[in-house]
Amino acid sequence: MQSKVRSMQSFADNIRSLISKTHDLQYYGITSYLESMGTTHVSVLTEDGSAVSVTSSINHIFGSKFLSPSTGIILNDVLFDFCTISNFGEQPPSSMAPVLLKSQSKTLVIGSTGGNMITTGMASALMNHLWFGKSLKDAINSPVVYVDSENAVKFEPNFEKDVIEALKKKGHNHQPATRFYNVVNTMEKEDSCISAWSDERKKGKAAVLDHYK
Template sequence: MADALNYSGFNLSNKSVSTPENMTLTYHRIIEAFRFANAQKAKLADPLHEKNVTEFVKYMTSDSFADNIRNKIKDDIKQTSYDEQGIKIVPDDHGTSHLSVIAKDGSAVAVTSSINNFFGSGVMSCLRGIIFNDQMSDYTSPEMKNGPNAIKPGKRPLSSMCPTIILDKDSRKVRMVAGGAGGTNITTSVAQVILDHLYFDYNLQKAVAEPRVQVPPNVTNVEEGFDSLRRHGKCAELVLFQERG
């Protein structure tokens, strides 16, 4: 998510969505930024088991990387390729919940928990009544044995969960706490709520309620409210969807 926000910042402000024309251009750029960010997921994994991941994360959140990707985003076309290695999509989850809290003293908590799919593994502890998760499905598929997210003993699988606390860069006080559920839609959904609130100046209720875009492979899914973007056919193929992240 930090990667997506790093280079979706084309001097964004409330003016970026003030007219249908501005909104169309802004969301085209956001969609392209999300696609480039999603392409990097194929290179991520548990940094305790994959030695190059920590350095890659530093690189992909750097200004130089953001500048490089931003220069690839064209205002009048959709890219034909976002990453040579492609990306393996982790199945969507249906057993995730999130809680965001800001206390009176300014301290904050963002907690996301998940058992992955409906009822997790389908197995419940007879002693405690706890439903066990099925997070093993979040590893790369078995036929891709050498990928960064391949199964190893003691290794944590890649997850789309992104409990987020945003601090003011000067005062270090909490500006925003965010997170969500929805599998692969989580990161882009949280990023859009952050953009809506901190860049477009929407209040939190409006930021959460605003229509969203999602970027699964080969298609761009949009909720009702993006008529101008749907007419902008050069940007992407668009499909209406109902499930939210």
């Protein structure tokens, strides 16, 4: 275990040595199709049972355009929200919902990106998995319904048509969906079995180290 820690430390030190400053756009190969803002989530579960669920966002590309001199990490975790969105004091409105759930036999690490669709994605995945017994893959990949800030109900393609029609009859304001960008990723340990899944909506892939296989 100590050798693996030293190896990881050596790798991190090498990457850190390559970071000097924020360069101009050409240095990073920026192209017109690259999204200019965004959030990332990482769910981690280690061999000894340690778990981390963390969501972070630089908002616009390069964030605040300041970086940590010791790590090279670009700073701006949701600070953009203070400037243009929040009218209610110091706390920015964020839907971030990193979660750790633990019972005697199971540990679940889960989180999501996707702005205000995070809550929808998280609730859907957790209910599908914990209440309805779906696998992590099926729980996350299942179509979701999203109610936006205008109180319009939007359904992901392939959502159950009978549910859509029932809600229409109840008078819900249904609008065609444009795109769904909630992206959930999770890891779970049940007894000695490890499973992981990353949302395919943005072509996510889960990484499981060799000693877990």
